[in-house]
Amino acid sequence: MAGVLAARVLAEAYERVTIVERDEVLGVDVPRKGTPHTVHAHGLHARGHLILEELFPGFTDELRAAGIRTGDLGEMRWFFNGRRILPAHTGLISVTAPRPVLENHVRNRVAALSNVTVLQQCDVLGLEATDDHEQITGVRVQRRTAGAAPEVLDADLVVDATGRGSRTPAWLEELGYQRPEEERVKVGLAYTTRHYRTRPEMFDGVQSINPVASPAHPRGAFFGQVGPETCILSLTGVLGDHPPTEPAAFLEFVRSLPVPDVYEAVRDAEPLDDPVSFKFPASVRRRYERLLRFPARLLVTGDAFCSFNPVYGQGMSVAAIEATTLRDHLRQGVTPDPLRFLADMSRAVDTPWDISAGGDLDFPGVQGERTLKVLVGNAYMARLQYAATKDAKVTDAFMRVAGLIDPPEALMRPAMVWRVLRHAVRRPAAAAPRPAGSDQPDPVGVRPTG
Numbered sequence: 001m002a003g004v005l006a007a008r009v010l011a012e013a014y015e016r017v018t019i020v021e022r023d024e025v026l027g028v029d030v031p032r033k034g035t036p037h038t039v040h041a042h043g044l045h046a047r048g049h050l051i052l053e054e055l056f057p058g059f060t061d062e063l064r065a066a067g068i069r070t071g072d073l074g075e076m077r078w079f080f081n082g083r084r085i086l087p088a089h090t091g092l093i094s095v096t097a098p099r100p101v102l103e104n105h106v107r108n109r110v111a112a113l114s115n116v117t118v119l120q121q122c123d124v125l126g127l128e129a130t131d132d133h134e135q136i137t138g139v140r141v142q143r144r145t146a147g148a149a150p151e152v153l154d155a156d157l158v159v160d161a162t163g164r165g166s167r168t169p170a171w172l173e174e175l176g177y178q179r180p181e182e183e184r185v186k187v188g189l190a191y192t193t194r195h196y197r198t199r200p201e202m203f204d205g206v207q208s209i210n211p212v213a214s215p216a217h218p219r220g221a222f223f224g225q226v227g228p229e230t231c232i233l234s235l236t237g238v239l240g241d242h243p244p245t246e247p248a249a250f251l252e253f254v255r256s257l258p259v260p261d262v263y264e265a266v267r268d269a270e271p272l273d274d275p276v277s278f279k280f281p282a283s284v285r286r287r288y289e290r291l292l293r294f295p296a297r298l299l300v301t302g303d304a305f306c307s308f309n310p311v312y313g314q315g316m317s318v319a320a321i322e323a324t325t326l327r328d329h330l331r332q333g334v335t336p337d338p339l340r341f342l343a344d345m346s347r348a349v350d351t352p353w354d355i356s357a358g359g360d361l362d363f364p365g366v367q368g369e370r371t372l373k374v375l376v377g378n379a380y381m382a383r384l385q386y387a388a389t390k391d392a393k394v395t396d397a398f399m400r401v402a403g404l405i406d407p408p409e410a411l412m413r414p415a416m417v418w419r420v421l422r423h424a425v426r427r428p429a430a431a432a433p434r435p436a437g438s439d440q441p442d443p444v445g446v447r448p449t450g
Contacts, residue, residue, distance in 0.1 A: 049093050188282075192242070196269040213236055
């Protein structure tokens with residue numbers, strides 16, 4: 001997604017844009033070898049949706065006409081710490097299309113641009129540079145056809161959007177530059193996903209049901225409508241507690257969730273496929289902006305720059321934000337300066353990184369640096385999420401931050417702090433689990449935990 005959106009804004013500034021793809025991608029709306037994560041639940045939330053609608057006018061109506069579900073981000077059935085927060089009409093649209101379908105719509109719009117070419121089934125072998133290695137002049141590629149020889153694509157600008165497996169750090173080293181420092185937050189996450197045929201009573205009028213994992217309830221799920229008759233269930237488990245792929249064990253994992261809503265919906269539902277799993281070991285942020293030297297005419301974007309824990313649903317929205325950052329530099333009328341661009345990219349990912357990496361560090365077993373900012377932020381967030389079970393205005397504010405519309409500082413404004421603390425002066429304990437078959441009511445009491 002980051003590469004296609006980068007191509008969309010590059011097409012405003014350059015006579016010719018070439019997208020190099022290792023897979024066959026045009027017209028493909030199903031998971032493919034190069035993107036195994038796309039079989040799992042994805043959401044295009046708030047900020048990302050607004051940017052895509054700006055880049056592709058009529059995009060939302062196009063998706064709805066194709067049967068894609070959209071809904072208000074705050075009106076989904078959200079559970080945090082084992083409690084359901086109050087719904088709120090935020091006006092923020094969330095698109096829960098299957099990721100390959102959404103990507104195909106975006107790619108089709110970009111490929112239709114007269115100055116964009118998509119080079120499919122082609123590998124990038126390395127960078128081409130001037131003799132002094134100060135400028136990048138193109139890339140070496142090789143088509144995946146029998147007998148194909150390496151060839152050079154000359155370019156005025158190369159943008160690396162090759163994802164988590166980006167080889168740019170190694171290529172920089174080969175050219176005499178330093179590798180970027182890396183920050184990692186090791187979550188040991190796995191998704192396991194299955195699709196079902198939708199029945200009207202499953203969702204009771206909401207778009208999705210989402211028991212979000214928390215330290216007290218580390219098993220989570222995203223259960224949503226992705227088509228007229230299809231729904232998706234992605235189970236999540238961290239630190240090695242991975243949801244199984246054997247169907248009976250998969251259902252038992254659903255039964256173990258802290259609330260019964262998802263199990264009651266799928267226990268006798270018609271599955272459309274077998275469960276499949278995808279592992280995500282760690283969030284990774286490459287600190288390119290800290291480098292003192294960087295070759296001209298080379299930029300980095302998407303997961304190649306910063307890769308987030310997918311449970312926060314930020315990836316596509318951050319890719320869209322990064323595309324607008326690139327567009328701002330292109331509109332200056334000169335080839336973007338890499339170090340200035342990378343510094344602006346770092347500022348663009350600061351907030352989503354703080355949200356996802358900070359949230360992960362609330363889990364005691366997750367490896368990473370717990371600064372005072374992280375500790376205070378997580379303590380306050382637990383109070384805020386409890387307050388959202390009592391006050392829909394707190395839900396509204398929370399979703400605007402989660403949707404990357406407002407900065408986290410918005411949750412610290414005096415009026416919001418008052419709303420939070422009137423319900424939870426001390427950090428509330430998580431609700432007792434209510435797995436399927438339990439008659440235990442949803443607890444509302446609060447006891448201090450520090």
